[in-house]
Amino acid sequence: xxxxxNIPALLVAIPLLMSAIVSVISSDRIAWLFALLTTxxxxxxxxxxxxxxxxxxxxxxxxxxxxxxxxxxxxxxSANVYLILLVSFISVIATIYAHTMLAREIAVEDLPKAYxxxxxxxxSLFGLSMTGDAFNLFVFLEISALSSITLIALGAGQDRRAxxxxxxxxxxxxxxxxxxxxxxxxxxxxxxxxxLLNIIERLNELGTNQAAITxxxxxxxxxxxxxxxxPVHIWLPAAYSYAPSAVSSLLSAVATKVAIYYFARLxxxxxxxxxxxxxxxxxxxxxxxxVTAIFYGTIAAIYQTDIKRLFALSSxxxxxxxxxxxxxxxxxxxxxxxxxxxxxxxIKGALFMAVGIFALGIGKRAxxxxxxxxxxxxxxxxxxxxxxxxxxxxxxxxAGFISKLYLFKAVFETGNGLFVAIIAISSALxxxxxxKIFEVMWLQEPYQPLKIEKEPAVAYISLWLMVxxxxxxxxxxxxxxxxxxxxxxxxxxxx
Amino acid sequence: MNVIYLILSNWNFIAVIMLMMAGLYIVISNQNFxxxxxxxxxxxxxxxxxxxxxxxxxxxTAPILTGIADTIYSNPLxxxxxxxxxxxxxxxxxLGLALVVRINEAFNSIEEKTLLSHKIEDSRHExxxxxxxx
Numbered sequence: 001x002x003x004x005x006n007i008p009a010l011l012v013a014i015p016l017l018m019s020a021i022v023s024v025i026s027s028d029r030i031a032w033l034f035a036l037l038t039t040x041x042x043x044x045x046x047x048x049x050x051x052x053x054x055x056x057x058x059x060x061x062x063x064x065x066x067x068x069x070x071x072x073x074x075x076x077x078s079a080n081v082y083l084i085l086l087v088s089f090i091s092v093i094a095t096i097y098a099h100t101m102l103a104r105e106i107a108v109e110d111l112p113k114a115y116x117x118x119x120x121x122x123x124s125l126f127g128l129s130m131t132g133d134a135f136n137l138f139v140f141l142e143i144s145a146l147s148s149i150t151l152i153a154l155g156a157g158q159d160r161r162a163x164x165x166x167x168x169x170x171x172x173x174x175x176x177x178x179x180x181x182x183x184x185x186x187x188x189x190x191x192x193x194x195x196l197l198n199i200i201e202r203l204n205e206l207g208t209n210q211a212a213i214t215x216x217x218x219x220x221x222x223x224x225x226x227x228x229x230x231p232v233h234i235w236l237p238a239a240y241s242y243a244p245s246a247v248s249s250l251l252s253a254v255a256t257k258v259a260i261y262y263f264a265r266l267x268x269x270x271x272x273x274x275x276x277x278x279x280x281x282x283x284x285x286x287x288x289x290x291v292t293a294i295f296y297g298t299i300a301a302i303y304q305t306d307i308k309r310l311f312a313l314s315s316x317x318x319x320x321x322x323x324x325x326x327x328x329x330x331x332x333x334x335x336x337x338x339x340x341x342x343x344x345x346x347i348k349g350a351l352f353m354a355v356g357i358f359a360l361g362i363g364k365r366a367x368x369x370x371x372x373x374x375x376x377x378x379x380x381x382x383x384x385x386x387x388x389x390x391x392x393x394x395x396x397x398x399a400g401f402i403s404k405l406y407l408f409k410a411v412f413e414t415g416n417g418l419f420v421a422i423i424a425i426s427s428a429l430x431x432x433x434x435x436k437i438f439e440v441m442w443l444q445e446p447y448q449p450l451k452i453e454k455e456p457a458v459a460y461i462s463l464w465l466m467v468x469x470x471x472x473x474x475x476x477x478x479x480x481x482x483x484x485x486x487x488x489x490x491x492x493x494x495x
Numbered sequence: 496m497n498v499i500y501l502i503l504s505n506w507n508f509i510a511v512i513m514l515m516m517a518g519l520y521i522v523i524s525n526q527n528f529x530x531x532x533x534x535x536x537x538x539x540x541x542x543x544x545x546x547x548x549x550x551x552x553x554x555x556t557a558p559i560l561t562g563i564a565d566t567i568y569s570n571p572l573x574x575x576x577x578x579x580x581x582x583x584x585x586x587x588x589x590l591g592l593a594l595v596v597r598i599n600e601a602f603n604s605i606e607e608k609t610l611l612s613h614k615i616e617d618s619r620h621e622x623x624x625x626x627x628x629x
Contacts, residue, residue, distance in 0.1 A: 135576050142583045146590055153594060160601040161614055167594045171522060174535055174587050181542050181580060188573070189549045365621060 007045045007052070008061040008074040008130055011084065014038060014045075015123035019116045028111035032099050035115045039092040039122065046081075046088040053081045060132065060197070068132070069198045075132035079269070079338075079490035082483040083129045083261050086342055089469075090253045090349055091122045097462035098246035101356050104456075105244040106154045114154055120147040121250070128258045134184045134194045134219075137262065138177060141226060144258075145173040148251055152243040159365070162242035169235040176225025176232065183218030186211045196270055204273055216271050220281070223266065227259035229323055230293030233316050241309035245356025248308065252315055253349030257341045260319065264326055268334060268492040279329065287327040293320030294426045301433045307355050307366040310433060311348065314392065317426065318344045321407065324422075328410050335481075335488035336406035342480050343399040343473065347391045350466035354385035357459050358441075361452045368440050375441035377452045380460060382441060384467040389434045391470045394427055399473040402481060507548045514541035528598065528605040532591045539584045546573040546580070 003010065018038040025031045053059055053076055061074040076084070098118065106114060124144035131137050149170050155162030188194060190211035191202035203212060221232075228236040236256075240248045271278055297317025304310040322344070325337035359366040361378050375382035391398035404427065411419040473480050502509060514537055521534025550573030558571040599605050602613050 135579070139579060139583065142587065146586055149590060149594075153597065156597065156601065159617075161617055163594060163598045163601055164610055164614065167528060167591065167598060170587065170591050170594065171531060171535060174591075175519070175522065175538070177583075178539055178542055182545065185542065185546050185549060185573075367621070 003045075004048060004052070006061075007049050008059065008076055009063065011042055011045055011049075011088075011126040011130070012123050014041060015119045015126070019119035019123065022119060023113055023116035025112045028103065028108060028115075031112035031115040032095070035098075035119055036092070036095050038119055039088065039095045042122070042126070043085075043088040043092050046085045049076060049084060050081055052076075053078060068195050069193060072136050073132040073195060073197075074130040075197065076130055077490045078483075078486040079265065080129050080261060080487075082338075082342065082487065083258065084126065086345055087122070087125050087129060087254045087258065090345060091125075091250065093462045093465050094246060094250040094253070094349065096465075097249060097353055097356075097459050100456035100458045101246045101360065102244055104360060105246075106157045110154065114151065117147045117150045118247075118250075121151060121255075125254055125258050129261060132196045134187065134196060134199070135181075136194075138181050138184065141177050141180065141259075144255065145170070145177065145226070148247075148255060149173070151247040151251070152239050154247070155242045155244050158244070159242050161238070165235075165238035165242045169239045172225060172232070172235045176222045178222070179218050179225070180222025183215040183220075183222060186215030186218065188215075190215065196265075200270055200273075203271070208274060208277075213274065213277055216266070216274070216277070219266060220263070223259055223263045226256070227263050228256045228316060228319050229260075229263075230289045230296065230316065230320060233293070233319075236316060237309050237312040240312035240315065240352075241306060245308075245352060245359065248312075249349045249352035249356065252312070252352055253345040256315070256319060257345050260322055260341060263323075264334065264337065264491060267326065272492065282327045282329045286323055290320045290324035290327055291422055293317060294324065294422065295429075296320075298426050298429045298433070302429065302436070304433070305368040307358075307368070307371065307437065308352070310437075311351050311355065314430065314433070315348055317430070318348065318392075321403075321423075325407055325410055328414060328419075330410060330413060331485075331488050331492060332406070332410040332413055334492050335484040336403065336410045337484075338487040338491075339406050339480055339484035340403040342483070343391070343403045343470075346466055346470050346473065347388050347400055350384065350388035350463060350470060351392065353459065353463045353466060354381050354388065357381045357456065357463065358385075360456065360459075362450065363453065368436070369447075371437070371441050372444045373441070373446040373450060374452075375438075377450050381463065384463045385441075386438060387467050388470060389438065391474065393431050393434060397471065397474050399470045399477075399480070401474055402477040406481065406484065507544065511541045511545045511548065514538075514544070526607040528595045528607070529592070532588055532595070535591070536584065536588060539580070539587075543577045543580060543584075546577045550574055 015038050018034055022031045022034050058077040060068060062068055063072045102114060103111060121144060124140045124147060127140035128144060131140060149166045152169060153163055153166035190209050191199050193199055193202055225232045240252050267278055294317050297313050297320060301310045301313040304313055322337045322340050325333045355366050358371060358374055362370055362374060364370050391400035394400040394404035407423060411423055518534045518538030518541060522531050522538060525531050525534060550570040552567055552569045555567040555569035558568040595605055602610055604610060
């Protein structure tokens, strides 16, 4: 089968090609339809990919018939096949959501071009999650950065501060990407190859090599910027809070997750043989940084009055949970990190979607003041918002509970009481900011009678699809948890 | 003597480090958004020189088949990579400059300090608008 054999290439090529086609269409409805069809095709292909990978274990796709050490290869194994499915699933739902939301937030004549950039972002996310070539990753990293900066800057129609947020992301992102390239240069000087699988072999032959270690340090620093890991996260809150709501729900759900996946792959997959250094990095760098991220993000969110910025700050805390799970350096830690990547993508995507619908309903930015009493006026959106919010805390029967369960399991395995306390206290703190929003929206009276616009039905559907996914993954957790365990097997081996 | 020899024989790497630090310093310290982009360009260019330096094989010629046996060629791959990276750098700069134009239209300034005060003003305005409903 021509299509089935070339799925890894097509997952990138189809959105890329369609983006070029969509950019010359003048009708925004047709542009949206093309975007939706593209993402649906990608979802189908990602689903087919699971069957192929479960049969073959590891799928290495060589571009243009150039075999891997020389040509560029895409690698799909059980560590990233679920990430690809997640990206395609979220992109379908976010595209449905964009139909009504994007049209009301940006100028109509910009819409077709916005969908073109939207597809470019999705193509680059697929590329990032599949590529097996260190330099190729940089190219996708930059495509993803430039296209998401363009999408963030589109928020300027509503709030001019989006431009500064986009500019800051551009500068910080470019420095991060350049750091990554420096690292790849060192690694290439040391090993003479760019293929990730080949780098592992060469590093085994070389043993501890100064240039390779320097390269690793630069690469990790660069990826940390893209992943929004704590000390280099500063672009994230402003970028997500001023972007159009469809864009923030897509980016917050999957853009950082893809970078975190590659971060884990670098640590556990590529450099695992420089054990001493990796152990040092995980224990003395990543763990303190993650704990700080968890508390900084949560406490900053408690004092935040702008709802979108609040959830962006909470994203930093949640990314902190994921990297904390990785820093435990155990099989259960990595698997709980992967499980949280999947669940948090669903939860945060749903939350940003709900906030976008609220903001559209009241016709201004969603803040603690403007949202007073809105919950009673928009009950269907509010119900979805509450379920997603409870999932963020980790209440049973939601996907968030499964994440917390596996995280606690991983933490209990270490036998360190302090870690248990960190997770428990920070979860309790996250109740505070969510309760604050629930209280304002449901229990408090608005200062002025609210004039609610009719709630957009299409946006409902996408929000509730996400919420249903959250509930389903909370009750039937086997799928997500076994994918997490399979991913951990592929990343750090069944140790 | 050894140190001088080391510096002189690796002068291109010294240049890389100097350019890199100069570029990064400009990006961090400068208030003007266009000057920041210039700093970013310098920073990225230093990486280009770094890549081209590691591609050089001592005694190697340009990697074009000469037909003579036992010719030592320099490594062409870093050059190819840098060609890609230059294109990426151009795209980054173009987008950055486009954003600066839009920022200038929206705020009438591209100085970080002025923009910060505009941003604070916007936030206060938003807050007061919400609060005045009482």
